[in-house]
Amino acid sequence: MPHTNLPNKLDDARIRTALAAVKDPELGQSIVDLGMVRQIQVGEGGAVAVEVALTVAGCPLHERIDQEVRQAVGTVAGVTRVAVQMEVMNDQERRQAFAAAVRLSEARRAAPAAPRPAPAANREIPVRSGPAAPAGPALLQPNTPTRIIGVASGKGGVGKSTVTANLAVALAQRGYKVGLMDIDVYGFSQGRIMGASGQPEVTDDQKIMPWDRYGVKMVSMGMFVPEDQAIVWRGPMLGKMMQQFFTDVVWGDLDWLVVDMPPGTGDVALDVAQKVRHARLLMVTTPQSVAMHVARRAAGVAERIGQSIVGVVENMSYVRCPHGDRLEVFGRGGGKHLADALNVPLLAQVPLEPGVRAGGDSGEPVVAADPTSEAARTFLQLAERLEQLVPSVAPAAAATH
Ligand SMILES: Nc1ncnc2c1ncn2[C@@H]1O[C@H](COP(=O)(O)OP(=O)(O)O)[C@@H](O)[C@H]1O
Ligand SMILES: [Mg+2]
Known part of the structure; x- marks a missing residue:
């Protein structure tokens, strides 16, 4: 492409500078x-053509990006016409884009007032030669030796994330290699609950190093997106992001993967559920019948797409009074009703304890902070029961399929 270094000459560097102000609405970078x-x-004559690669095909926000690109380029002196061509990233480009998003959001968190980082080396997208990756991520194969537990609920606020974190830590305490994946797009709370923050490292080959907390390797979508940013996650974007979590995280060999699923029965929950079809769902509910009702609807969806439900956890079941009685503040029976309706066992009733909430806020799940408390013991028993209920596929057996 002919271009000169004359000052004020319209060149691609000036266009690029203007384009730097346009953000991807989903990644926020x-x-x-x-x-x-x-x-x-x-x-000639100030006509500019820009090719933009979207992170996912059919990105519902492409019109907005198109408009903002036109506007940004249009403000550059000397530009008379702007043509925008929209393409879609290949897997390699997308991987790099997400890796860049991790780095940039971390950099911004570390130094909020700092100017935008200097042009990153990854701006030039190298095309990796060689054969394409086979089959897909091992963790998503139906015969993976990793036991995947999707923790789900009908609605938010029932303690789904709390159960997820404590179950993961309990399994780790029982000597397993455990991963935790936070893909609840309505609130990426695992970083806070597990006390994980700081730079998630990205390796040279663009793999993401999970955080390691209490013997649990964990990733949260909160790693990618600044917490203060309101993000509307769309189906295709979410799907790609999730795929990335299965493909591009350095998990090592996991015995268990516990997933904090999006609550409810909407598109988002469905999307996720379909991807991890071979996960066993653990339904969390409270004793209230309203929560039970929504959990049952969520379970119905899971059943329709062929996911199996391993059991029910009733959370906030009771408060243990000083004299030993159980005070059932939120009523009773929700967990049992749901379990009966689904024909699965009620695996645990977790008491309402101040230590559970405090642990969630301080980044120290109660199983780690106060392992002899009644709630912690309940989570440890839950881990033990899951161990019995969810068969592990021996890698040797898996290989013969
Ligand atoms: N058994 C419990 N005892 C006390 N507080 C709890 C318990 N379970 C959850 N909480 C608190 O309730 C709130 C909601 O829990 P959370 O796990 O974030 O719910 P969800 O993921 O379903 O939205 C959090 O503040 C959490 O600390
Ligand atoms: Mg949550």
């Missing part, structure tokens, strides 16, 4: 830093 600007051509 500059489309330039994310490697979404594939090509800039400056033609």
Whole structure:
């Protein structure tokens, strides 16, 4: 592409600078830093053509990006016409974009007032030669030796994330290699609950190193997205992101993977459920019948798409009074009713304890902070029961399939 270094000459560097202000609405980072600007051509008479690669096909926000790109380029002096061509990233580009998003959001968190980072080396997208990755991530194969537990609920606020975190830590305490994946797009709370923060490292080959807390390897979508940013996650984006979590995280060999699923029965929950079809669902409910009702609906959806439900956890079941009685503040029976309706066991009734909430806020799950408390013992028993109920596939057996 012909271009000169004369000052004020309209060239692609100036266009690129203008484009840096346009953000991908979902990742919340500059489309330039994310490697979404594939090509800039400056033609005769100020005609500019920009090729933008979207992170996912059919991105419902492409019109907004298109508009903002036109607007940004249009403000550059000398530009007379703007043509925008939308393409879709290949897997390699997308991997790099997400990796860049991790780095950038971390950098911003570390130094909020700092200017935008200098142009990243990954702006030029190298095309990796060699054969494409086979089959798909091992964790998503039906015969993976990793036992996957999807923790689900009909609605938020019932303690789904609390159960997820404590179950993961309990399994780790029982000597297993455990992973925790936080894909609840309505609130990425595992970082806070597990006390994980700081830089998630990205390896040279663009793999994400999980955080390690209490012997649990964990990733949260909160790693990718600044917490203060309201993000609307769309189906395709979420799907790709999740795929990334299965493919591009350095998990090592896991015995268990516990997943904090999005609550409810909407598109998001369905999307996720379909991806991890061979996960066993653990339904969390409270004793209230209303919560029970929504949990049952969520379970119905899981059943329709062929996911099996391993059991029910009733959370906030009772408060243990000083003289030993159980005070059933939220009523009773929700967990049992749901379990009966689903024809699965009621695996645990977790008491309402101040230590559970405090642990969630301080980043120290009660199983780690106060292992002899009644709630912690309940979580440990839950882990033990799951151990009995969920068969592990021996890797040797899996290989023969
Ligand atoms: N058994 C419990 N005892 C005390 N507080 C709890 C218990 N379970 C959950 N909580 C608190 O209730 C709130 C909601 O729990 P959370 O796990 O975030 O729910 P969800 O993930 O279903 O939205 C949190 O503040 C959490 O600490
Ligand atoms: Mg939650």
